[in-house]
Amino acid sequence: MAIFGGRRRNDNPNLPPGQHLTESFPVLSAGPTPSISADDWEFSIRTEGGDIHRWSWQELLALPAEDVTVDIHCVTSWSKLGTGWRGVSLDTLFADVDTGLDYVMAHSYGGYTTNLPLEEVLEGRAWIAYEYDGEPLDPEHGGPARLLVPHLYFWKSAKWVRGLVMQDDDYPGFWEENGYHLHGDPWREERYA
Amino acid sequence: MRRPPVGWFTGSLVRATSLTDSARSLTFSVPGWPGNLAGQHVDLRLTASDGYQATRSYSIASVGPDTDVELAVERLPDGEVSPFLVDDLEVGDSVELRGPLGGWFVWRPEHPEPVQLIAGGSGVVPLLAMTRAHTDARSTVPMQLLYSLRTPEDALYRDELQQRSSTTPTTWHYTRTVPPGWTRAAGRLTPDDLRSATLPPERGPLTFVCGPTGFVETVARGLIDLGHQPDSIRTERFGGI
Amino acid sequence: MQHLDGNVLAGPASELFPSEPTTTRGQCLSCSDIATLAQAMVYGAPMGYVVRCRGCDGVLVVITEHDGQTTVNMHSLRLLSEL
Numbered sequence: 001m002a003i004f005g006g007r008r009r010n011d012n013p014n015l016p017p018g019q020h021l022t023e024s025f026p027v028l029s030a031g032p033t034p035s036i037s038a039d040d041w042e043f044s045i046r047t048e049g050g051d052i053h054r055w056s057w058q059e060l061l062a063l064p065a066e067d068v069t070v071d072i073h074c075v076t077s078w079s080k081l082g083t084g085w086r087g088v089s090l091d092t093l094f095a096d097v098d099t100g101l102d103y104v105m106a107h108s109y110g111g112y113t114t115n116l117p118l119e120e121v122l123e124g125r126a127w128i129a130y131e132y133d134g135e136p137l138d139p140e141h142g143g144p145a146r147l148l149v150p151h152l153y154f155w156k157s158a159k160w161v162r163g164l165v166m167q168d169d170d171y172p173g174f175w176e177e178n179g180y181h182l183h184g185d186p187w188r189e190e191r192y193a
Numbered sequence: 194m195r196r197p198p199v200g201w202f203t204g205s206l207v208r209a210t211s212l213t214d215s216a217r218s219l220t221f222s223v224p225g226w227p228g229n230l231a232g233q234h235v236d237l238r239l240t241a242s243d244g245y246q247a248t249r250s251y252s253i254a255s256v257g258p259d260t261d262v263e264l265a266v267e268r269l270p271d272g273e274v275s276p277f278l279v280d281d282l283e284v285g286d287s288v289e290l291r292g293p294l295g296g297w298f299v300w301r302p303e304h305p306e307p308v309q310l311i312a313g314g315s316g317v318v319p320l321l322a323m324t325r326a327h328t329d330a331r332s333t334v335p336m337q338l339l340y341s342l343r344t345p346e347d348a349l350y351r352d353e354l355q356q357r358s359s360t361t362p363t364t365w366h367y368t369r370t371v372p373p374g375w376t377r378a379a380g381r382l383t384p385d386d387l388r389s390a391t392l393p394p395e396r397g398p399l400t401f402v403c404g405p406t407g408f409v410e411t412v413a414r415g416l417i418d419l420g421h422q423p424d425s426i427r428t429e430r431f432g433g434i
Numbered sequence: 435m436q437h438l439d440g441n442v443l444a445g446p447a448s449e450l451f452p453s454e455p456t457t458t459r460g461q462c463l464s465c466s467d468i469a470t471l472a473q474a475m476v477y478g479a480p481m482g483y484v485v486r487c488r489g490c491d492g493v494l495v496v497i498t499e500h501d502g503q504t505t506v507n508m509h510s511l512r513l514l515s516e517l
């Protein structure tokens with residue numbers, strides 16, 4: 001009798017529970033890939049007072065960039081270890097942002113949203129990434145730029161990110177509204193609400 | 194359409210034959226199976242010993258009231274389910290099957306329109322079922338197939354399709370390698386290929402297109418450019434990377 | 435994975451629709467397009483099925499399955515009668 005194992009082997013201590021390693025980079029999108037030219041691209045942070053901080057593509061590239069190597073974990077159970085990215089830390093982008101609110105909603109070109117606690121995207125835990133593996137980020141992986149929040153399941157790392165809007169509570173984003181966990185910590189297997 | 198009974202059944206593998214190096218025909222005996230129409234599919238579910246489950250959709254190659262259900266599966270190199278079905282599953286093993294599923298991507302012998310079938314790769318499976326239904330019903334409605342493949346070795350059910358060539362003729366198209374003596378060079382399906390190898394809009398055909406998503410979308414756009422009404426084109430996307 | 439179309443919903447939606455799901459017609463509330471569910475575009479698998487209008491890409495309905503439970507979230511779809 002043939003025994004079905006599935007792709008679920010977890011003998012690596014760097015893998016959160018229920019995850020398996022992949023060498024490829026599977027693509028999962030909630031919608032079609034938007035095409036945004038660098039000229040039209042803009043990123044913004046909006047606070048409760050209505051203040052909007054904006055960056056054009058050139059302005060983003062002019063900010064200090066960081067090279068980071070991180071593990072990423074998709075809720076559909078694949079993980080990829082040691083992925084290399086280049087981008088701007090959200091600490092840099094939030095440097096002049098004045099807010100009393102504790103949560104952010106990330107918005108993407110194409111309409112996708114995902115919610116995050118502000119403190120989890122600060123202190124070197126999140127980036128606006130525009131290079132993957134030394135190359136400009138592929139549109140199907142979120143290019144020109146995506147949010148990168150590697151300590152949470154990868155649906156939180158919004159592709160084609162367009163802006164962050166401060167919010168007074170942890171209101172759900174797209175997948176969170178459809179049964180996925182508000183927080184999404186892979187080490188605690190926070191997959192579903 | 195009357196709602197067909199849909200449920201999970203246990204199917205045990207009674208016959209398996211390899212169709213190509215990478216594809217296999219799998220026939221399951223499914224007690225209680227209500228029979229199926231041409232073009233319908235099943236959801237096939239596998240359960241690992243730790244309870245983990247994986248479900249994928251597969252078109253049904255067989256048609257009619259029989260409780261034997263034939264699928265044809267192509268192996269995707271990094272796939273989770275298809276390599277198991279093509280390489281590992283043994284006669285006597287069981288899987289769970291939900292079906293019969295679908296009512297839109299279905300051909301019924303009552304359809305009066307001439308039928309153009311267009312397949313890319315394993316997308317031929319539901320279309321093969323339509324040619325089988327056409328034969329079983331001794332239908333006189335014109336039906337023909339355009340089958341696009343990478344290489345001659347990738348053809349599924351070549352002998353069967355060739356045997357049926359007097360009633361449901363097949364035009365073969367190769368994108369990478371052609372057989373010796375073939376007059377057309379290997380290449381993508383062009384608008385000219387579509388025009389010359391499919392029923393024209395003037396004949397009011399019902400056209401079924403099935404295969405990898407990119408193939409289906411290119412062909413559907415090409416058909417609309419040729420003047421076909423969008424609602425006369427029925428598509429089924431298998432996905433793809 | 436590339437997107438699929440509404441044919442793939444025949445199984446997951448079978449318990450939620452009173453009739454055969456893929457021949458069920460619906461109208462997109464954003465652009466008014468009327469189509470069968472089979473003709474819609476389906477993104478997001480295997481996290482869920484994000485069903486989008488073939489005309490305007492607007493989200494019509496989102497279907498997620500886990501623990502044997504299927505959840506349907508209607509966004510911008512009016513269900514019409516069957517074909």
Ligand SMILES: Cc1cc2nc3c(=O)[nH]c(=O)nc-3n(C[C@H](O)[C@H](O)[C@H](O)COP(=O)(O)OP(=O)(O)OC[C@H]3O[C@@H](n4cnc5c(N)ncnc54)[C@H](O)[C@@H]3O)c2cc1C
Nearest residue numbers: 022026078249250251252266267271272273274275318431
């Ligand atoms: C309505 C319908 C009918 C179909 N009918 C047929 C049919 O008749 N015959 C047929 O052969 N197919 C058919 N398909 C396609 C079939 O359902 C499967 O998609 C196909 O067999 C691949 O499944 P898989 O589990 O092998 O691959 P998956 O595991 O789903 O992976 C697909 C590809 O994506 C990549 N990938 C995805 N997830 C991961 C991951 N976690 N880790 C690493 N890589 C990943 C892999 O590189 C792989 O090549 C049909 C599809 C639909 C929607």
Ligand SMILES: [Zn+2]
Nearest residue numbers: 462465487490
């Ligand atoms: Zn619409």
